[in-house]
Amino acid sequence: MKDPYELLEVDRNVTDSELKRKYRKLAKKYHPDLNPDDDEAQEKFKEISEAYEILSDPQKKRQYDTYGAAAFENGGGAGGFSGGFGGFDDIFGDIFGDIFSQGRSQQRRRARKGSDIQQVVKLSFKESAFGISKEIQVRREVECETCHGKGAKDESKIKTCPKCNGTGVINNVSQTPFGTVSRQTTCDHCHGTGEIIEEKCPDCNGSGKKNQK
16 A cells, blocks of 8 residues: 555645645546546556545545555445545546536637538529529628627626536436446536526627528
8 A cells, every 4th residue: 555645745734724635636536537548647547546545534644654555455444445536526527527517617718610501493404404504692690790799798698607607518426336327418507608697688689690682
């Protein structure tokens, strides 16, 4: 068993907040979801999680400080390791929240790609066989000039979604007999936009777009 203090890069006088900050930083770095093909990273994640389980529990920390690794050999100590990540919900919530919110924020900053314009044109057999040039009128979506694509009558009326904190997704972390499971769903309050428009633009009804010939 490796020294939990060395694994988490802290000393024996570490505070609870500093311990949590260090674990959170290392867990994000070595998390299996971010290193799917790296066996060493996954083993490292397991080691730092076990180290945090010891040092975050006052009784287990006291046992390690007194007896060292021997206190946890052969399932010794206060129940040994739990084999899961019980009590880590808040930390995993922070980790997944950071990962997903970062991706969501970058996604919102990118310009939205428009859909292809399709138009049905009737042709005679001769036209289809020999080809022809025709002028047609099509409707396309353009940015609403009134709200500049924001969808709101007044930009100050756009608020961050309180349910997902602007990420556009809800992250649910649960414990199972096989370990921690994270499930991500689209926020049903803002429908994935991360924003709530309190007063919609009257010209585009909140879509931020208008049809133009």
